Amino acid sequence: MVQKLPRKDVAIVGLGWTGSILANELTDEGLDVVAIERGPWRDTATDFPISYAQDELRYRLQHELFLRPSQISVTFRNNARQTALPVRNWGAFMLGNGVGGAGIHWNAETWRFLPSDFVLRSHLTQRYGANFLPQDMTIQDWGVTFDDLEPHYDAFEYLCGTSGRAGNLKGAIQEGGNPFEGPRSRAYPTPPQKQGFGHALFAKAAQELGYKPFPQPSGNLSQSYTNPLGVTLGQCTYCGFCEWFGCANYSKASPQTTILPVLTRKSNFEARTECEVTRVNLDRSRKMATGVTYVNGSGEEFEQPADLVILCGFQLFNVQLLLLSGVGTPYDPNTGRGQIGRNFTHQTLSTALGFFDKDKFNFNPFVASGAIGMCIDEFNGDNFDHGPLGFVGGGYLGQVQTNGRPIENMELPPGTPAWGTQWKQALRDNYLSTLNCGAGVHASFYSYRDNYIDLDPTYKDRFGRPLARLTIDFHDNELKMSAWLTDKYAEIVKQMGARQVVEKPRKGPYDVTQYQTSHINGGAIMGDNPGNSALNRYLQSWDVPNLFVQGATAFPQNAGYNPTGTVGALALWSAAAIRSQYLKNPGPLVHA
């Protein structure tokens, strides 16, 4: 029996980055907000204390902070000719769980996308002609521009305390920063992190090759910082336990270290943890959400009525919830019609390992942070001429090695025995002098007609709901791009003085067991009309105007950067539209 609860002004599904941002903004507006979170409450001192946070086995290999596939999983296949099977151990991407969401276990690289990324199809068509793009590529403009988002990028960086060096201040190019970035209204709130020997050596080599290296913008802070909400963060100790881990000393930007201390003081905010939302409820017209239904840890079912419903779950779960709730029309790859599930993308990562002379190079790889590193942006987005290359897209190249954790860092020169005395000796010889950054080439993944999400016809979760089915593969464009970018990267590693360079370009088919990044995107994308998108430019559903969908779910395709900066900026942009427009006149903010 479903228990119907008293109405709330706003029901938020998922209390990670976007849930925390929206809850904070809307409680400031005086609204009564409930956030319903599938996982547990998480807190620094009790969940990842400094006395055991740096445990590679517990957090990296045994996935302590992540969703258990036995609770909910997805099915996967490369193409529609295959039968999808359920994922029983996370691989290609990680799904966070609990309050703070992926904001707890991220590396904290805090990038802005390029201005051209937001108008990608128009920009590329204008520069190279419409025929330059592959026939089945479904990239599109976002419906929002860099200039629209700039104030919100700025606000997110100041919320996080992001450490970095400006490359373009109001149009003036700044020495030492990224000269390709869009104009920013002010400098980063804190100076860049310190760089290790390997990171600095990469910058030197890149400079020698004529590039303009700059420090990666980091949410692991170079110094302590108090944000505009009055919350103080500590200073990064370069322990090298960021991605997969919670930060034990309050120096990585996360909902816990930037927003929740203020949000949880508010009497008009409530969080319900270990409560899994099973659907968004619609009225008979299917044009209005009436609230959500969820199940608590004891298996009891509740209906939470709300005037405004905001999906703030992880990308694919937002899409699954839309499909399960019957919001909009499911995407059909055969006809290209329907909006829910289309333009599912990920990232194209590759690298080149560098083996250096151990007597001359000691990188101390364990002195690191999740967003440390020196990068170049010459080959990102459309910063270079794709005309002669026959592909579109790009990425940043960087020495961004985040750690020297011993179980993961066992890369050895090809030909080394896989066990025994020689293996042990090779490990001793190479550990300190090997350059091993998995994300050395961090590149885009554009959207295609046959990469999408729908509901699996066979596999169901414990409530009998169909799992989300992911259908995704690399296309030639991305593989060509990866090979070319990896060559460029290898040149820099060679220039650093590597004795041996082993290139590892991304190869197809897309492998769901092999970790890349957790940057999966799309499925309910934003756009300028209901014919090309599920959401309008304010992340409002075209079909159900009192439903907003946050996060990378809305990305029409993925740029060559980590997504969180853009996710944060979009959330603040969407919140501003709700506060300044929607609440005054609830209804569609864009008339189709």
Place this chain on the structure above:
Amino acid sequence: MRRNASTLSRLSSVLVAGAAAVVCAGAASADGIDNQSFNQVERGHYLAVAGDCAACHTLPGSGHDFSGGRPIETPFGNVIAPNITPDPTTGIGAWTDDEFVNALTKGRGRDGTRLYPAMPYTYYTRLTRDDALAIRAYLNTVPAVHHAVQADRLPFPFDIRAAMALWDMMFFKSGAFQPVAGKSAEWNRGAYLAQGPAHCGMCHTPKNFLGADKTGQALQGYALQGWFAPNITNDRRRGLGSWSVDDIVAYLKTGHNRTGAATGPMSETLNLSTSHMSDGDLKAIAAYLKDAPGQQESAPPAPDQKTMAAGKEIYVDECSGCHTRDGKGIAGIFPALSGSPAVQQTDPTSLLHVVLRGARSAGTATAPTAPAMPAFAWLLNDDQVAAVVTYIRNAWGNAAPPVSGDAVRKTRDDLVERSD
């Protein structure tokens, strides 16, 4: 929207209580004071906050302010705080003003029975009658809650209330605060608040075996409820000697200052009381405390070098990530240990409590971060805790008596019995 609603409900309760007062007693008290005047109620509210009445008289989580029922731990057993809402049968709604003033300033119940000094009448006696009546005027406006509280829970022989007559005779000096000539108005205001409504010494002054203040050692620190309320005299190491007036004001206002952070029972005092006091009053309290003489300085015995070396190793591995190698910490988030009075208290109870169990620092509207220290009881054994604590008490120019593994074991055992 809920905020608006709660304002509304408070307003309506004021109206209801006001109406009741008109029916019962009329507007003016025997003292000729208008008990319904805005100024009188507001002043009473401020004094009730300064006096932190809500801390003891509200059962946390009950949602019913001042309706009593909270057990107050004393060395003699728990005393249950009574209902002080205006409910006529289970609260104090039927009390006359004189009965109220008698309870507050003389420790006498309505029928003349003697109160236990868990109720700080030994401090409230310094209140002026006007201030006491203002508190009454405010309490008349809070929602009446019908909630009978069984207050007597002490074991024999402390359950013999009559025995309190002897106690009062020996230890209770009744009488309103007398300004000290030659001291500034600010000092006198601070002294009035600290000795009266804010009752700082209730926790911070050492007690004799019958629980009475050792007046000769006022504000030099006292162990209670699993913590050591630290020395708050101007003592250089153990007290506030290294803090400026502004440091003390920032601490009382926000829970944090450039070197320190409040935790334990002081967090509650901060949240309910001092963070709501005016800057002027906090400055006055600071001026008064800065003038309180410290203890005689005698060099503590030098710690064993082996212990110091072991402690340093543990410190670097487990503590320096936040508190930094040089013990200076990071302002606003990680307290400094170097020069810290909290670290150098003669009695290490609070320090051990924090290391063993962990602790969340105070979160306030002006300093909401409330960072927490994780627990180490599961990781470090008694000797290891003793070593690291001895180290931080004697590194970087700090000096305090070494802590033994035995002392750690005792605190560990005591904490097992305590909830957070």
